[in-house]
Amino acid sequence: MATPDLETTRASKLSSLTKTQRERLSHIDFRLYFLGELRRADVVDRFGTGPAAATRDIALYREIAPENLALDNSDKVYRPTSTFTPLFDHAPQRVLTALSQGFGEGIGDELHPLLRCEIPSALSLPAMDVLAPITRAINRGKAVKLAYTSIDSGRTEKELVPLALVDIGIRWHVRAFDRKHHEFRDFVLTRMEHPEVLETSEVLVEERPEADIQWSRIIELDFVVHPSHKRPAVVEMDYGIASGQTLHVRVRAANAGYMLRRMNVDCSPDHSLKGPEIALWLKDPLALYGASNARLAPGYVDPNPSRTIAAM
Known part of the structure; x- marks a missing residue:
């Protein structure tokens, strides 16, 4: 030392x-x-x-x-x-x-790990001719035109103003302003076709990143070892939590539901979820109130059940 x-x-x-x-x-x-x-x-x-x-x-x-x-x-x-x-x-x-x-020495798909290591195969990866126009638009602050297939609406033509890429663990999506619905939503990269950067289309103030309240809002979350976990000490070791203390996490409101689902955090008011995959409990589920995708969080009960999540 x-x-x-x-x-x-x-x-x-x-x-x-x-x-x-x-x-x-x-x-x-x-x-x-x-x-x-x-x-x-x-x-x-x-x-x-x-x-x-x-x-x-x-x-x-x-x-x-x-x-x-x-x-x-x-x-x-x-x-x-x-x-x-x-x-x-x-x-x-x-x-x-x-x-x-490795450090990027490989060309194309060739990788050079520095020691033996196993990485699970990614089952959902975007095509590069889809990803590249989207990342160019994000970097340059431009809009794109593309075909998009959603669960609710099927295949439609869209104009989007991409804000950021988001990895939710099982797939990548794009946070973007949807000009048809006049709001920021999440769009799955693998459901996009033929994106084209709109070089001459003006991006309005309400379409820019600073106008996305859900993206800008940071939520403070406190996790504790799940009261039903049979080996609390193991959870404390896994997450670096001191005995009896909390794990404090800051996350964008736009991404909170995805993160909690990926981590299998019990967000029920009475820590009622059970199972070996449930290691943490969200002490105050009301901290999620107002997050657009809070309902994706395991066990979360919305105080305002009339709200809906915008379809991707």
């Missing part, structure tokens, strides 16, 4: 480096921390630099954190020491993605 003075010194040295240098040192840090070994070729292969440049990068890392690595002369590999303290904060999701899918 690095001392406060050492951390300050390290931070000062890192801040004086260029972004490119920090990226290369972060990669060195990553391989030492999560793979337990570093070769000069690892830097060369990742960044396309020459051996001399890779040697300089490793020397720079050693200058900043000499106590972090030692050369194993038996096979000329650097290994983390017992006192290793990472130089960088490594986000868990990015670490797991890198370990399971």
Whole structure:
């Protein structure tokens, strides 16, 4: 564990480096921390630099954190020491993605995981000729014209102003303003056909992201271990909850129902749901009131049952 003075010194040295240098040192840090070994070729292969440049990068890392690595002369590999303290904060999701899918060295569908890892096959993925126009429209603030097939209305022609992509675990959808219904809704990417960016169509103020109240509204949710769970300590370990404490989560109102269903959170007023998949209970289900898709949350009872969810 690095001392406060050492951390300050390290931070000062890192801040004086260029972004490119920090990226290369972060990669060195990553391989030492999560793979337990570093070769000069690892830097060369990742960044396309020459051996001399890779040697300089490793020397720079050693200058900043000499106590972090030692050369194993038996096979000329650097290994983390017992006192290793990472130089960088490594986000868990990015670490797991890198370990399971590599750093993007693959072309097309080719992946190069950094160690043995199994990823469930995605059963619902959008076509790239559908996704690309949508992402262009989001990035540039444009509208799109497309054909869309919904459960309620079948196949219709639509004009949408896409706001964001959303991954709900089982599929991807697009948050967008629907010009026909004059409101923001969610649209499944795999149900779209032939999207075309409308280059000359003006996007009005009421169609822009800041006008989407459900997207802008942040809901504060408090989860506790489900009172009926037979192994509360296991749930506390899984979710990093201190004994008897709550797990505090902030989520967009537009996405709350999807998240709660994906996590199998019991949102009933009396924690009445049962089953081994139910680990958490929402302490105050009324926190969901006003969220457009709250009814998707397991066990949720809407105080105003006359409200409906806009069909996707």
